[in-house]
Amino acid sequence: MDQDAVRLLVKVTQEGDFSQLLKLFQSCGPSACQLVHLGRSGDSLLHHAARHGRLDFLHFLIGDVGMELEVCNLDYKRPLHEAASMGHTACVSYLLRRGARVDCLKKADWNLDLIQELIQHSADPLLKNKDGWNAFHIACREGDPGVVRYLLTAAPDVWRTESKTRRTPLHTAAMHGCEEVVQILLERCGYTPDAKDSCGVTPFMDAARNGHVSVARLLLAKHQASPTAADTLGAQTVHHVAVTGQEEALHFLVRELNVDVNQRATGMQLTALHYAAKEGHVSTIKTLLDLGANIHAQDKKRRTALHMASIGQHADAVRTLLQLGLDDSQDASGITARQHAKKPHIMHLFD
Structure with a gap:
């Protein structure tokens, strides 16, 4: 043919x-x-x-x-x-x-009628894909409350699952800002407060670092979430939020929850300002300073935020920190921020 x-x-x-x-x-x-x-x-x-x-x-x-x-x-x-x-x-x-x-695992965007049809034909909602996700993980990511309620009714233990990286459906719903689904999970499921995935990330961290402050509030009020829990590298929520540049979440943590803006991650002793500078978030750097961040803070290797901005090759962040009065200094290895800069246009900012 x-x-x-x-x-x-x-x-x-x-x-x-x-x-x-x-x-x-x-x-x-x-x-x-x-x-x-x-x-x-x-x-x-x-x-x-x-x-x-x-x-x-x-x-x-x-x-x-x-x-x-x-x-x-x-x-x-x-x-x-x-x-x-x-x-x-x-x-x-x-x-x-x-x-x-x-x-029941190949696609996520099924409606309730399709889910019911599949379950009625003996679909197994507990079946996992190669990443360890079952249908409930996917439903919580999509955020349809009707589907989530139906799955919990059809298979009451469907929530008792973790992916291969130990992420629960609560992590998934929090990460994607599915507030109504999070509410259902907190009411009907027995998730442990501040359950951590393999990287030590909690649902509260997931919500905050993705800018879902209302979900973070819900986890705080209804699930006894800790705003100062640390991941496997010792980074707390305030550090995660600085990495993603979520400024509303920063105000929420520091102004409302009294989280120390100069709190250090226990590993390399980095502050939120270090993390924001390394990612090149100029607006976040200014927000952190307005919230009381110490511009002169040094990490375990005596690096300042200026070093981190140079390491990240972020010209605007380097320029901003220099304008704010941060001096180019040597770290513990005798390397200056200028020397960390690899690009000529960034090196010239120090002249």
Whole structure:
């Protein structure tokens, strides 16, 4: 079967021209029934029909032509995955009735009707993917309260899960700012306050460093979260927030919770100002100084924020710190901030 005919078959399937599909199958003969991996993605006609919600095409290709409904493309996705990921409930129902194997992990953007359909056909919400995520992790990331409640009703222990990096669904919901989902998890699940992932990050840290202050407030009020818990490197939430440049969260921590803006991470004794300078967040540097950060603070190697800005090759941060009066000094190894700068236009700022 020539490539022009194949491309035309794909086109009419995508566009939903069923009468044209029938004519093409009649003209192409039995060879059309053998079409499996088409194009670089390896999609079959079933994949295209399922992805575009062409229920009549699925009926014809499976029921009349006899195509294999479990055919995989080059991404190991089957027609059921495509129908589910695009929210085509009728196509999902048909494929399941025809005996398609249920797999609830391939896509995250399913609606409640699809979730219910899959669960009713014995989908296992506890099944994990290669990263250790189950369907509940994914639902908490997407933030649909209805789906989260349904999964907790259908499988009450579904929340008792961690990814391979020990991240819980509560971490996931907090990180993505899904406040209503976080509320449900705190009410219905038994998560330990300040549970840490493999890097020592807590849900409170995740919420704050991603700028979700309302979620951080909720974790503080309803889950006894600690604003001063430290990760495996000794960095606290104030340091994480400085890295991501979340200034509202900085005000929340320092002004409302009285977190010490000059608190040092226990490893290298870095302050929030060091972290902000290394990332080149000029506005955050100024915010930290307004909140009382010590511009002359040195880390374990006697490096100042100016050293860190130079190490990060951030010209604007270097310029700002010099203008604020921070002198170029030697660290414990006798290296100045200017010497850390590798780019000529940054080195010239010290002249």
